[in-house]
Amino acid sequence: MNTNTRKKKRVDQIVRSIFLASTLLSASFIIIIVIFIVMKGITPFITDNDGLGVVNIWTFLTGTVWLQGTAFQSNLYAVGFIIVNTLYIAFLSLLLSLPVGVLTALFIAKIAPKRLAEFLRTIVELLASIPSIVYGLFGSGIILTFVYNLAELFGVQSKGGNSVLATVLVLALMTLPTITAVSEVAIRSVRKDIEEGSLALGATRTQTNFKVVLASAKSGIFAAAILGIGRSLGEATAVSLVAGNAKSGPNLGLFDITTTLTSTMLQGLKETTGVDYDIRFSVGIVLMIVILLTNFILNAVKKRVGNVNVK
């Protein structure tokens, strides 16, 4: 009996240390990555970049032209307009994907018959696992043509469809499955008694779904929005295929070409050297800060929105 307990305890301890080790491993990778990017990204601001001179942080953060002068011979980089573009695009794509995603989730969780719900859930999971390059190819093959023709319909000559609108559409498509999946879980975990209470008081199903179920799940839906916006802020490949990669801005017109922080980092990354290479890591730092701040703000809002006892 005694030895048995001791044995169990030892196994417990071993398992616990394995967990601790794997946690430390994954956590240290994040720290290593952050340190690496910060160290690389900070060099343009503290060294003289092989005689080009230090990059000015203020103009870097507020400027409206990516690079003034000749590449490799100029240090006049700026991402101010790109920060605006990135947030603008993420916001617009959320504006599209959040309502559609939440309504889909509501349908799957509450309205659809069991078989159909099961089927739809699988499809959503499948969509969520499609790699971004596939969305990018779909975007450059289908969405660009669609946007080009749409613009023509409005009498606007777009640049081959490369535009804010195309980027927003691709990102909305990409974030849709994430938002649907997460808000579906939130909606499903709304307690039955709240719902039944509403129905018992004479509310219709639709009234209950919108006024009680969605309201109770809003914290979870907000979490879905945060995940969705994270994905749109961080997407590079698909965006660079449809954005047109503008070099100055900000670009707010729906049919204007645009660029985001990630697609700027990706452009020519493999073919460049020196400060033109290091500066992409600085853009990476800016991106990390932007994502961190956005998440922070959204989380603060989420807390203020409050929730009705949802797991």
Place this chain on the structure above:
Amino acid sequence: MKKLLLLALAITSVGVLAACGGNSEEGFDTSKNITVYTRDTSSGTRDGFMNGIGFGEASADDSVLVDGFVTNDNTAILTAMTTDEYGIGYISLASLNNTVKGLSFDGVEPTVQNVINNTYGLKRPFNYVLRAPGDYDSPEAEAIANAFVAFLRTTDGSDVIMDQGAVALESSDTWDDIKADYEICNEDNSGVVIRFGGSDSIQKVAEALSAAFSPKCGDFVAEHDHTGSSDGFKRTQGSEKDGDNAKHVGFASRPFKDTEAGVEGTQGQLAWDAIVAIVHVNNDLDSVTAEDLKKIYSGEYTTWEDLLSE
């Protein structure tokens, strides 16, 4: 409320349908703006193109280009020209196909024959760079790398280059004529790994060359890792020459920069790559001059009328 929703739905669906099927049939409208497509400042093709049209200052400087240009890669520019009737871009001659219209340059058609006879002017060099003599992990690797470079200048080598859409320099010797000078190729080299890298524009050509040469030189193992022109020098004689990505033979699809001057005799040209300006098949334009292209890319011509009325 319901009716309003239905109405909105109807309007959007009509809009979507119209947009999907709305490819206009009215022909080419010359009053439209020219949409300019370009590669990124770090691209070798861009360097070759801008220098080729006498607009060298734009090879790495976006601010001298016309406002509102689109930046994209080779394939994306090719696909864009199948959609955008009023666009103009440039790609490698090897990528040209009949989904777009390749423009004649200074009156010369963009064909391989015209590059060989040196009448087609819009082209860039394909260069190689070896490690410094003695700076190899084994003497076998050094001997094979040198034999490989000799092979590039044989008729056997140029056949392979031409097969890949690039244009080889003139050569007269066959490999059989010169192989006696390279004894290493008579040995069994199946245990020797030769690492190739540098320009990804040259990747297809380089892979075909190593695949053709390996059986002629003791079946050495060729490893290709092409990451861009800058890495060609960097990973053979530059800052990464002793790193994990070190290469035996590097390639660059542009002239070597001043900062990339290697040990004498380790660098040279193996072929030409021609660049071609492309437009949509509906475009009325068939031929451009260097001057036209420069005026388009600098923003002097903003509509197709400006160019076609000249």
